[in-house]
Each structure stands twice: as C-alpha cells, then as structure tokens.
Amino acid sequence: MNFKKLSDKTHGLRTDEQLAVGENPFSTNKVTGHSLNYPIAATCSPTKVCVRTCYFGSGPSTWTAALRKQWRLYHSTVADPRGTAARIADWAGRLKLTYVRWNGGGDLFPESVEAINRVATLRPRLPQWVVTRLPGLAVGINPAANVYVHCSIDRHSWGRAAPMLAYGGSWFWSYQCDAGEVPLAGTAPVIFYDHYRPGKNPITADDCPLNAADDISGVCTKCRRCFNGEAVSRAAELLPSLKSRLDSLPHPRDTAADCSGTPTE
Numbered sequence: 571m572n573f574k575k576l577s578d579k580t581h582g583l584r585t586d587e588q589l590a591v592g593e594n595p596f597s598t599n600k601v602t603g604h605s606l607n608y609p610i611a612a613t614c615s616p617t618k619v620c621v622r623t624c625y626f627g628s629g630p631s632t633w634t635a636a637l638r639k640q641w642r643l644y645h646s647t648v649a650d651p652r653g654t655a656a657r658i659a660d661w662a663g664r665l666k667l668t669y670v671r672w673n674g675g676g677d678l679f680p681e682s683v684e685a686i687n688r689v690a691t692l693r694p695r696l697p698q699w700v701v702t703r704l705p706g707l708a709v710g711i712n713p714a715a716n717v718y719v720h721c722s723i724d725r726h727s728w729g730r731a732a733p734m735l736a737y738g739g740s741w742f743w744s745y746q747c748d749a750g751e752v753p754l755a756g757t758a759p760v761i762f763y764d765h766y767r768p769g770k771n772p773i774t775a776d777d778c779p780l781n782a783a784d785d786i787s788g789v790c791t792k793c794r795r796c797f798n799g800e801a802v803s804r805a806a807e808l809l810p811s812l813k814s815r816l817d818s819l820p821h822p823r824d825t826a827a828d829c830s831g832t833p834t835e
C-alpha cells in the first residue's frame with residue numbers, strides 16, 4: 571500500500587475514541603518490538619521519498635485494528651498529554667521496555683511533544699527514541715540525558731535539518747535512500763537503503779544493521795545505536811559536512827519551513 575492509499579484508509583477509519591481505561595498504548599512490530607504509533611493521516615508531512623518508500627505502508631501496521639488504535643492513541647494524547655504520558659510510563663514499566671520508540675509510525679504534533687517531555691521526566695533512565703521528519707516541532711522537545719531525537723532526511727528534504735542546528739539536546743539525522751539510490755560516504759550517522767536492500771553495494775559502518783539483516787526481528791533491541799548515544803556521537807563528526815550541504819542549498823530556510831506538520835507533497 572503506498573502512502574496515499576494508507577492515508578486514505580486511515581482517514582476512512584477515523585474515530586474520535588480515546589484509549590480505553592487500562593488499554594496498553596504500545597503497538598508491536600518486528601524491528602523495534604514495541605512502539606508508539608500515530609496515524610500518518612493526522613501527523614505526517616511526507617516527502618516524495620516517504621511517499622514511495624514508507625515502510626509503514628505495508629504489513630500489520632496497515633490493518634484496520636492497528637489504524638484504529640493509532641487514532642485512539644492520537645486522541646488520548648491530544649486530549650490529555652500528561653495523563654497519556656503517565657500511562658505510557660506505566661506501561662513501559664509493565665512491559666519491561668528498555669527504551670521507548672516514539673513514532674514507529676506517524677510523526678510529532680504539539681501534544682505528543684508535551685507527552686515526550688513528561689515521559690522523559692517520569693522515566694529518567696529510560697531512553698526515549700524520537701523519530702521525526704518535523705524538526706520544527708522536534709526543537710520543542712526538552713533536552714535531557716535520556717532523549718534522542720532522530721531526524722529522518724532524504725534527498726528531497728535536507729533543508730529540514732536546518733532547525734536542528736540550534737537544538738541543544740542530543741540529536742542525529744538518518745538518511746533514507748530512494749529506490750536505487752546509493753549514498754555517498756559520510757552522508758549520515760545512520761543510513762537506510764530502500765526496503766533495507768543494499769544490493770551489491772558494500773555495507774559501511776554508517777549503515778543501519780537492518781540493511782544487512784537476514785532477519786529484521788529485534789534488530790534495534792540488539793543494536794541500540796539510535797538511542798545509546800553512538801549515532802549522536804557520529805553526528806558530531808559529520809556535522810561540518812551537514813552544515814556545508816545546508817549552506818549550498820538555494821533556500822534552506824524555505825525548505826525547512828515545510829516542517830511544521832502540514833503535508834506538503
């Protein structure tokens with residue numbers, strides 16, 4: 571299912587319901603185990619590459635029950651960010667999670683930023699791994715020792731990284747290859763090939779291990795690079811090349827202006 575079909579299906583299943591009393595806010599998936607998934611139709615600002623490569627557009631995350639749960643979590647977060655944060659912190663303990671993955675699907679919105687800040691405070695030793703294509707909202711996440719902001723970039727969206735340069739917390743960018751694209755060395759601290767398939771291209775230290783995995787189950791739990799500081803350290807090494815790339819863009823600030831949450835493409 572491509573992004574548009576998934577977005578249409580998600581819109582069609584929209585419910586105003588919130589999570590039921592006692593309901594687990596987490597969803598499960600093969601790669602990260604547990605994650606907090608929000609409806610793409612309400613939260614994503616997709617790039618052209620997202621539209622073509624969205625990994626959330628296939629499998630169980632597109633099933634009706636999963637989409638309805640995404641809406642329930644979304645409405646709970648909008649209605650009561652602090653209460654939802656308390657629920658997330660509680661369930662993270664019950665499930666014995668060793669990290670919280672935000673936006674397994676979907677993206678940030680103002681109330682989820684508030685919830686992230688609250689969960690990070692309630693669980694100060696639990697890594698919060700926040701994946702986003704909306705740096706304009708991500709800069710509202712409070713810097714904290716247990717929070718890692720992961721800004722996802724592709725060939726059409728380098729300018730979206732610009733707001734992050736002023737961010738005071740731990741952050742890094744990953745690079746999502748388009749179909750058939752081979753990234754240059756040092757493009758990003760974490761690189762994803764299209765559908766995790768590098769073909770005959772050599773795997774480098776910056777490649778996400780999913781690119782070489784025969785079985786993607788539980789790979790993030792073993793790797794942890796995105797939420798143990800390794801990707802953040804590598805980002806510091808690559809920052810000069812990111813800055814020069816942004817300087818070379820014709821209108822980097824204009825490109826960054828589309829990152830506040832409004833779908834643009």
Ligand code: SF4
Pocket residue numbers: 760777778779780789790791793794795796797
């Ligand atoms: S680099 Fe590691 S933690 Fe990050 S997405 Fe890939 S497998 Fe998961």
